[in-house]
Amino acid sequence: MKNRAGEKKRAQKIRESLIEKALFASAALSVLTTLGILGIFLFEAFGFFKEVSIIEFLTGTLWTPLFEPKHFGILPLVAGTLMVTIISIAVAVPIGLLTAIFLSEYASDRLRRLVKPVLEVLAGIPTVVYGYFALTYVTPILQQMFPQMIVFNALSAGLVMGIMIIPMVSSLSEDAMVAVPNSLREGAYALGSQKHEVALKIVLPSALSGIIASIILAISRAVGETMIVSIAAGSTPKLTLNPLESIQTMTGYITQISLGEAPFGSIEYNTIFAVGLTLFVMVVIINTLGNWLTKKYWRSY
Amino acid sequence: MNNLSSRHLKGRLLLAAGVIAVSISLLSLVALLLDSLLDGLPYLNWGFLTSYPSRFPDQAGILPALFGTIWVVGLTALFSFPLGIFAALYLEEYAPKNWLTDLIHLNIANLAGVPSIVYGLLGLGLFVEALAIGRVILAGALTMTLLILPVIIITARESIRSVPKEYREGAFALGATRWQVASQIVLPEAFPGILTGTILALSRAIGEAAPMIAIAALAYVRFTPTSPFDRFTVIPIQIYNWINMPRVEFRELAAAGIIVLLVVLLVMNSVAIFIRNKYQKRGVS
Amino acid sequence: MHENILRNQPAEQDVELMSSEDQEPGLLKRNDKICFRNFNLWYGEKQALKNINLGIKTNILTAIMGPSGCGKSSLLRSINRINDLIQNCRVSGELLIDEENIYEGKVDVYDLRRRIGMVFQKPNPFPKSIYENVAYGPRIHGTTEKTELDTIVEKSLRGAALWDEVKDRLNDNAYSLSGGQQQRLCIARALSIEPEILLMDEPCSALDPIATSKIEVLMRQLKESYTVVLVTHNLQQAARVSDMTAFMYVGELIEFGNTMDIFNDPQKELTEKYITGKFG
Numbered sequence: 001m002k003n004r005a006g007e008k009k010r011a012q013k014i015r016e017s018l019i020e021k022a023l024f025a026s027a028a029l030s031v032l033t034t035l036g037i038l039g040i041f042l043f044e045a046f047g048f049f050k051e052v053s054i055i056e057f058l059t060g061t062l063w064t065p066l067f068e069p070k071h072f073g074i075l076p077l078v079a080g081t082l083m084v085t086i087i088s089i090a091v092a093v094p095i096g097l098l099t100a101i102f103l104s105e106y107a108s109d110r111l112r113r114l115v116k117p118v119l120e121v122l123a124g125i126p127t128v129v130y131g132y133f134a135l136t137y138v139t140p141i142l143q144q145m146f147p148q149m150i151v152f153n154a155l156s157a158g159l160v161m162g163i164m165i166i167p168m169v170s171s172l173s174e175d176a177m178v179a180v181p182n183s184l185r186e187g188a189y190a191l192g193s194q195k196h197e198v199a200l201k202i203v204l205p206s207a208l209s210g211i212i213a214s215i216i217l218a219i220s221r222a223v224g225e226t227m228i229v230s231i232a233a234g235s236t237p238k239l240t241l242n243p244l245e246s247i248q249t250m251t252g253y254i255t256q257i258s259l260g261e262a263p264f265g266s267i268e269y270n271t272i273f274a275v276g277l278t279l280f281v282m283v284v285i286i287n288t289l290g291n292w293l294t295k296k297y298w299r300s301y
Numbered sequence: 302m303n304n305l306s307s308r309h310l311k312g313r314l315l316l317a318a319g320v321i322a323v324s325i326s327l328l329s330l331v332a333l334l335l336d337s338l339l340d341g342l343p344y345l346n347w348g349f350l351t352s353y354p355s356r357f358p359d360q361a362g363i364l365p366a367l368f369g370t371i372w373v374v375g376l377t378a379l380f381s382f383p384l385g386i387f388a389a390l391y392l393e394e395y396a397p398k399n400w401l402t403d404l405i406h407l408n409i410a411n412l413a414g415v416p417s418i419v420y421g422l423l424g425l426g427l428f429v430e431a432l433a434i435g436r437v438i439l440a441g442a443l444t445m446t447l448l449i450l451p452v453i454i455i456t457a458r459e460s461i462r463s464v465p466k467e468y469r470e471g472a473f474a475l476g477a478t479r480w481q482v483a484s485q486i487v488l489p490e491a492f493p494g495i496l497t498g499t500i501l502a503l504s505r506a507i508g509e510a511a512p513m514i515a516i517a518a519l520a521y522v523r524f525t526p527t528s529p530f531d532r533f534t535v536i537p538i539q540i541y542n543w544i545n546m547p548r549v550e551f552r553e554l555a556a557a558g559i560i561v562l563l564v565v566l567l568v569m570n571s572v573a574i575f576i577r578n579k580y581q582k583r584g585v586s
Numbered sequence: 587m588h589e590n591i592l593r594n595q596p597a598e599q600d601v602e603l604m605s606s607e608d609q610e611p612g613l614l615k616r617n618d619k620i621c622f623r624n625f626n627l628w629y630g631e632k633q634a635l636k637n638i639n640l641g642i643k644t645n646i647l648t649a650i651m652g653p654s655g656c657g658k659s660s661l662l663r664s665i666n667r668i669n670d671l672i673q674n675c676r677v678s679g680e681l682l683i684d685e686e687n688i689y690e691g692k693v694d695v696y697d698l699r700r701r702i703g704m705v706f707q708k709p710n711p712f713p714k715s716i717y718e719n720v721a722y723g724p725r726i727h728g729t730t731e732k733t734e735l736d737t738i739v740e741k742s743l744r745g746a747a748l749w750d751e752v753k754d755r756l757n758d759n760a761y762s763l764s765g766g767q768q769q770r771l772c773i774a775r776a777l778s779i780e781p782e783i784l785l786m787d788e789p790c791s792a793l794d795p796i797a798t799s800k801i802e803v804l805m806r807q808l809k810e811s812y813t814v815v816l817v818t819h820n821l822q823q824a825a826r827v828s829d830m831t832a833f834m835y836v837g838e839l840i841e842f843g844n845t846m847d848i849f850n851d852p853q854k855e856l857t858e859k860y861i862t863g864k865f866g
Contacts, residue, residue: 016479016480023390030412033423036423040423043426095322115323115327121330126537128559137332224417224418231544254515258515272515279418283419397673470668471711475775476698
């Protein structure tokens with residue numbers, strides 16, 4: 001009888017230990033994923049950088065890997081990405097912040113319950129639908145305003161991307177503002193402050209770290225966005241400051257080549273990994289910067 | 302107090318600005334939905350749902366894409382749901398609070414912010430080429446799993462963390478092992494939250510075209526996939542293709558595809574919200 | 587003044603008396619059920635228990651009292667090693683149960699906990715039915731047959747003086763019970779694994795006076811079959827239900843002895859001050 005109990009206990013111990021190892025493996029998978037991304041990218045990009053010098057890649061101003069003569073300067077793609085990102089942030093941050101202020105400081109409960117689901121829906125719409133909207137609705141309207149604009153341009157894509165990002169900025173900023181304790185507001189009101197002064201001078205600065213985090217996240221999302229730019233921004237990589245022109249972003253380029261099914265191992269195939277690596281590094285830098293800024297401005301109550 | 306009137310003015314401006322901001326979001330949503338609906342409804346019929354893509358717009362349909370989506374999302378759910386739960390259980394119930402665990406948290410948070418096309422390239426390099434699975438459904442599902450896993454883990458961890466520690470203490474005091482506490486006490490309580498989070502993550506996956514394009518799911522598929530090792534396409538890619546075709550009728554087909562996609566998403570999100578509400582009410586005193 | 591507190595003392599013949607020559611506060615005897623020897627406990631850098639020497643005897647009710655922060659809960663939670671769940675918790679010294687040190691490496695902590703039942707300060711039934719709450723313990727330790735479980739559930743609920751109130755609604759959710767009933771359910775749950783030792787951590791502090799008195803009556807019954815260790819901040823309760831009492835202050839054991847002796851004739855000045863309410 002004692003032996004059986006002992007055996008049962010040993011079996012249970014072994015089972016518990018196996019289960020713990022299996023659970024650990026699942027958690028470790030995330031680390032492996034990051035290593036996998038880096039590994040694959042570095043491996044494939046290695047093939048690319050054997051043929052193209054890294055200096056030319058990072059500083060060249062012409063990107064023509066598919067035509068002769070081939071140039072592999074990534075700056076046009078980066079410029080395209082940045083232009084669309086800047087336009088989208090210029091749309092999303094003011095609207096998102098104002099929405100957040102409105103919802104957190106002004107809106108009644110009923111209004112909040114009406115508006116928040118709308119924003120959630122906006123956030124959940126697939127980007128391919130936004131791309132369609134940009135091409136078929138926004139671009140024609142813009143063309144009437146700017147007759148010299150061609151169908152594929154950075155402005156359309158940027159504006160629509162901005163709309164897509166509004167919920168991200170507004171909901172995270174609102175969370176940060178709502179978390180500011182009421183005692184701070186009451187102190188300001190007691191001094192005779194008006195609502196907008198409390199909102200802008202007390203709540204906003206206190207919620208700063210959350211707001212910054214939301215903006216950084218939005219930037220990161222804009223940089224990595226693919227469908228809207230592929231559909232509406234064009235596929236002509238060029239270094240330009242004119243948003244009415246057709247450009248190409250890093251993500252747009254990767255999409256273009258992937259659809260073309262370039263042969264495995266060719267230089268064209270390797271370019272998507274070189275560009276992808278650049279994109280990944282940019283996003284990681286942005287996220288890390290965001291984390292650092294968030295910690296720097298964080299106030300605990 | 303002669304700055305009172307200018308202050309009041311500023312106050313009213315802020316309020317007006319806020320209202321305008323909210324209206325912009327609202328109007329954009331309405332415009333977006335109407336645009337797709339008006340363009341697409343004429344093409345939306347049973348034939349559309351059951352036909353293959355074709356050079357002739359009035360004969361074209363979305364059937365292969367529908368199948369492809371169901372296959373990919375189904376397999377993704379199969380892989381990501383248990384993996385996400387196990388990882389979250391490990392991180393919350395087993396892992397000691399040290400630098401390694403913090404690193405894993407940070408890593409997961411970073412992965413959640415990586416663009417989906419990067420995951421697509423990862424899938425291409427790893428599953429399609431290195432593991433030689435090929436440009437098939439399985440590779441697509443594995444890629445999607447990696448994409449949504451960080452989000453599932455983060456949501457699952459929140460649900461698990463919200464289970465009161467008193468329940469765990471009561472079970473430990475009875476001599477329960479860690480796995481017994483995790484699986485019999487914590488998991489049942491956290492399950493609705495985890496399920497909701499997973500359904501929402503999957504619904505985002507349904508709308509993702511970029512990673513599947515990178516894996517080179519086919520653009521023009523004239524068959525319905527019957528195994529995980531078939532080539533495939535998904536609804537967002539089909540929509541993307543139609544948008545890029547020159548004739549205006551294809552744009553309108555794209556809109557019809559968009560309506561189908563939105564309906565699927567609506568159903569999934571409603572299910573998720575229903576589950577969330579149902580189990581929130583049942584909460585403990 | 588002291589007599590007021592002792593009005594409800596149980597009959598003397600049930601209590602094993604201490605020899606009066608003993609000076610050691612803890613008095614470690616061979617037949618002690620639980621024995622702390624030079625026991626220390628730290629949470630990180632903060633030391634919560636300082637050199638505890640204490641012997642708890644079988645089948646009596648021992649009360650541990652003292653002001654907030656004196657370490658009485660930490661002491662209790664060391665007995666079933668539920669402190670292990672807290673990160674950075676360290677111990678030194680020995681804690682013997684039936685003369686075996688439970689902090690030795692080879693001890694199976696889950697098996698240890700099966701021999702000890704615990705009732706917490708705030709009732710914490712599982713979000714399951716009343717039946718399932720009581721059946722959970724036996725289930726995880728191997729009992730799966732329905733008729734066996736039914737018997738155990740009834741026996742435990744009777745032992746917690748709750749059976750008559752819930753026998754017709756065993757499938758109801760545990761949270762539909764009142765606070766006092768939930769706590770008795772937690773007691774039943776603790777009894778279901780047939781422990782030898784019962785640890786109670788201020789079990790009445792969240793309950794109203796009527797529920798409290800019901801549980802105090804229960805405690806006096808329980809000590810006949812189990813070794814009960816009760817942590818309480820309620821002096822009168824300690825005097826009412828316990829056979830022996832330990833007084834702790836800032837992590838140290840100040841005095842330990844028969845409850846009547848402690849309350850009538852405390853040896854240490856600190857004890858006397860506490861009993862007479864000079865500090866809380």
